[in-house]
Amino acid sequence: MADWGPVVIATLLFVVLSPGVVFQLPAKGRVVEFVNFQTSGISMLVHTIIYFGLITIFLIAIGVHIYTG
Structure with a gap:
């Protein structure tokens, strides 16, 4: 069985937290x-950060695991 939890969480967070894609903190004017x-x-x-x-x-404190197979 493969544990896909870390892979899925890391990918989702990377996409959502890429600066400028969903939001940017701090922005240039605001x-x-x-x-x-x-x-x-x-x-x-x-x-x-x-x-x-x-x-x-998500990975250490909560311990998200998604098993397949």
Whole structure:
């Protein structure tokens, strides 16, 4: 049996937390902008910290597992 939980969670978080795809925090002119497809260095840093925090919570603290087969 393969554990697909980490793969699915990491992929979903990567897609959702890519700066500018769904939201960008901080934005160029505002605090938050939605679907602007632009990014900056500080925005990448903030989204990386959010990604690390959420992946840690889902995989280590909660222990999400999805088994196949």
